[in-house]
Amino acid sequence: MKETLRSHSLSLAITGVMIVAGVMLLWRNLVSDPIVMQQWGRDPGPAFQPIVMLTLLGLSALGLAVTSAINALRARGVVDLGNGIASVAMPAAMVAALLIFVALAPRIGFLACALVFTAGWSALIAWRDGEGRRGIALAVGGGALVAYGIFTVFSTMIGVPL
Amino acid sequence: MLDAAFAAFLQIATDPFAIGLCLIGVVIGTALGALPGISSTMSLAVLLPFSFGMSLEHAMVFLLAVFTASVYGGSVSAILINIPGTPGAIVTQMDGYPMGRKGRAGEALTYALLASTLGGLLGWCLLVIFAPLVAQAALAFQSPEYAAITVFGLAMLAYASPGSTFLALIAGMIGLLLATIGLDTTTDVARFTFGTDGLQAGLGIIPAAVGIFGIAEVLKGLERGAKKLQPVTRIGRLLPPWREAAPLWPLGLRGSVIGAFVGAIPAAGSAIAVTVAYALEKRLSKTPEKFGTGCPEGVVAPESANNAGVGGALIPMITLGIPGDSMTAVLIGALLIHGLRPGPTMFAQHIDFVGIVYVALAFAIVATLVVGMLGNRLFARIVNAPRAVLLSGVTLLCIVGSFAVRNSFFDVIVMTGFGVLGYLMNRIGMPTAPVIFGLVLGPILEENVRRSMIIYNDWTVFLTRPISLTVLIIAIVALAYPLIQDAMRRRPSP
Numbered sequence: 009m010k011e012t013l014r015s016h017s018l019s020l021a022i023t024g025v026m027i028v029a030g031v032m033l034l035w036r037n038l039v040s041d042p043i044v045m046q047q048w049g050r051d052p053g054p055a056f057q058p059i060v061m062l063t064l065l066g067l068s069a070l071g072l073a074v075t076s077a078i079n080a081l082r083a084r085g086v087v088d089l090g091n092g093i094a095s096v097a098m099p100a101a102m103v104a105a106l107l108i109f110v111a112l113a114p115r116i117g118f119l120a121c122a123l124v125f126t127a128g129w130s131a132l133i134a135w136r137d138g139e140g141r142r143g144i145a146l147a148v149g150g151g152a153l154v155a156y157g158i159f160t161v162f163s164t165m166i167g168v169p170l
Numbered sequence: 171m172l173d174a175a176f177a178a179f180l181q182i183a184t185d186p187f188a189i190g191l192c193l194i195g196v197v198i199g200t201a202l203g204a205l206p207g208i209s210s211t212m213s214l215a216v217l218l219p220f221s222f223g224m225s226l227e228h229a230m231v232f233l234l235a236v237f238t239a240s241v242y243g244g245s246v247s248a249i250l251i252n253i254p255g256t257p258g259a260i261v262t263q264m265d266g267y268p269m270g271r272k273g274r275a276g277e278a279l280t281y282a283l284l285a286s287t288l289g290g291l292l293g294w295c296l297l298v299i300f301a302p303l304v305a306q307a308a309l310a311f312q313s314p315e316y317a318a319i320t321v322f323g324l325a326m327l328a329y330a331s332p333g334s335t336f337l338a339l340i341a342g343m344i345g346l347l348l349a350t351i352g353l354d355t356t357t358d359v360a361r362f363t364f365g366t367d368g369l370q371a372g373l374g375i376i377p378a379a380v381g382i383f384g385i386a387e388v389l390k391g392l393e394r395g396a397k398k399l400q401p402v403t404r405i406g407r408l409l410p411p412w413r414e415a416a417p418l419w420p421l422g423l424r425g426s427v428i429g430a431f432v433g434a435i436p437a438a439g440s441a442i443a444v445t446v447a448y449a450l451e452k453r454l455s456k457t458p459e460k461f462g463t464g465c466p467e468g469v470v471a472p473e474s475a476n477n478a479g480v481g482g483a484l485i486p487m488i489t490l491g492i493p494g495d496s497m498t499a500v501l502i503g504a505l506l507i508h509g510l511r512p513g514p515t516m517f518a519q520h521i522d523f524v525g526i527v528y529v530a531l532a533f534a535i536v537a538t539l540v541v542g543m544l545g546n547r548l549f550a551r552i553v554n555a556p557r558a559v560l561l562s563g564v565t566l567l568c569i570v571g572s573f574a575v576r577n578s579f580f581d582v583i584v585m586t587g588f589g590v591l592g593y594l595m596n597r598i599g600m601p602t603a604p605v606i607f608g609l610v611l612g613p614i615l616e617e618n619v620r621r622s623m624i625i626y627n628d629w630t631v632f633l634t635r636p637i638s639l640t641v642l643i644i645a646i647v648a649l650a651y652p653l654i655q656d657a658m659r660r661r662p663s664p
Contacts, residue, residue, distance in 0.1 A: 034362060034602075035349070044359055046358065051623065053357070054356070057304065061346050067311075068339065072425060099389035102389060107583070110579045110582050122566055122569075125562070130559050130562045131558070133392070148557060150556060150558075150559035154563040158563070162574065167223055168222075168570065
C-alpha cells in the first residue's frame, strides 16, 4: 500500500515539475513577443488571459510538486520503474505508429496506410493477447475489412477527401 | 415556442431521411455504448464527422440519437460482462451483473431499457419546461455576468469531478491555457504558435476531444492485457413479471428527478446522479441488504437517473453555452462547426433550432426504446466483439474523425498529442474532462472579461453587479469547500 502511495506521489511530483517547466517555457515565449505584450488601451490585451492562467497554473503545479515530493519522501517502499516502462511499450508504439501514419498517408495514400495500420495493429494485439494462428489471421482480415469499410463510408458516402 | 416545436415535429416526422438517421444513430449509439471501453463521449466524438455533410437539423437528429442511445448502451456491458460501457453505468453493474449471473440478464436489460426511457422522458420534460425560463433570465446577462457564469461552470466542474478537486482545477487551467493558442480574436495577434501555421487557427475542440476521450482509452487498452471476462451467456426471457415490475415506477420516477436535476448542474455528470439515486433507494428500501445481490431496484434507480441527465445536461448547453457534461462539450464543438454558438440568444434568434432539439431528443428516446426492445439479444452479442479489431478500428475512426474536421493531417497530430496527454492524466488519476471544458469555455471567458473591461474600465464591475457577485460567491464556495475538506483529510492524526 505504502509502495503504491509512494509511486503515485512520485508521479504527481514529476507531473508538477513538468507542468512548471512547460509554464516557464510558455511564459518566456509570451513575454519575448513585443506585439503581444504592448498596451491595448482599455482592453487588457491578448497577453492578459495567458498571463493569468500561466501564473495560476504555475503556482498550483509548484504546490503539487512540493506536497507530492514530501508525501513521496514520507512513504516508504521501493518504486519499480522497470515495470512501469514495460507496460507503456505498446502505447508508445501506437503513438509512433500514428505519427508515421500522418507522415506517410499524403505520400502513399490514405487507403494503403489505413489497411496496413489496422491489419497490422489487429495482428499485433491478437498476438499479444495470446491468440493462435487462426485468431491472428482472423484479426488481420477483420482489421483490413474494417479499414476498407471506414474508408468507403467516409470517402465515397460522406465525401471526405482522404 | 409551441409553434416552433410543432413545426419541428412536422419537419422531422415527415422526413424519412431524418427518421432513418435517428434509427441509425440509435443502433450505432447503443452498439458503441455496449462495447466495453467506448464511452458515450467517445462514441459521440468518433461519429461526429458523419454529421459534417448533413444540414444542422439532420446533424442534431443523428447526434442526439447517438447521445441518448449510447447512454443506455452502457448498461448492456455492465449487465453482461460486469464492465460499464459508460461511466454512468458504473452503478448498474452492481445489481445488473448479479441478475445476469442468476439467469435474468434479459430481464435486467429490459429493466434498464424501461428505466432509461422513463428517465429520458422526464429529463426531456425538464428541458422543455426550464430551458426557456433559464434563457429568459439569461437575456438580462451582460459581459460581467457571462464571465462569472463561465467561472461558475469551471468551479462546478472542479467540484463535481471524480477524485481530487485540486487535480481537476489544474486540468481545467491546462484547458484554459491551451484555449489561448492561436490568433486572438479581438486583436488578430498570434499567441503560442511557435511559427507553426497549423496553430494559427488554434486547437480544434473535436480533435482534442477525440484524442483525450478516444485515443487515450485506446492507449490504456493497449497497456493492459486482455482482461479475463466472465460474460453472461444465458440471456433468458426479456419481459420481467408484471408483479415485480409494477411497484418499481415510483423508484424510477425518483431516480429520474435526481438525474434530471443533477444533470442540469454544469459539469456534474452522470456518475454523481446514478450514485445519489442508488444510495437514496438503498436507504429508502425495506430490504437494503438485497442491493448488490441482483435486485431490479438496483438497476432501475441508476438507469433512470443516468438517462434523465441527458435532458438536464442540455439545459445549460442551450441556454448558457456551458456544457452540462463532457458529451454536451462535444455537442457544442459540433454546433460551432455548423456555425452556431449556443447561448441565451438561441431562443430569440434560432427558435426553430431549439424546436429541432426538443423533437429530435423525444424521437431519440422513443427510438431507443423500440430498437432496444427489438434488438437487445443482438446487442448482447456485441460485447464479445474481438478486442484486436475493435481497438485498431476505433483508432482509425479517431484518425478519420480528426482529419475530417478541416481535412488536415495537422489535426491528427493534435489528436495524438491530446491522446498522450489524456493517457498520462489517466495514469496519475487526473480527470481529463476539465481540459475539454477549459478549451470550450476559455474563449468565452476571455472574450467577456476583456469586453467588460473595455466597456466599464473597472475591475470591480464583477463584484458590484448583484448577479455576477452571487454567481462568483457560489463558485468560490464550490471550489473552497472540497479543497478545505481535502486538506482536513490529509492532516496527519495526532
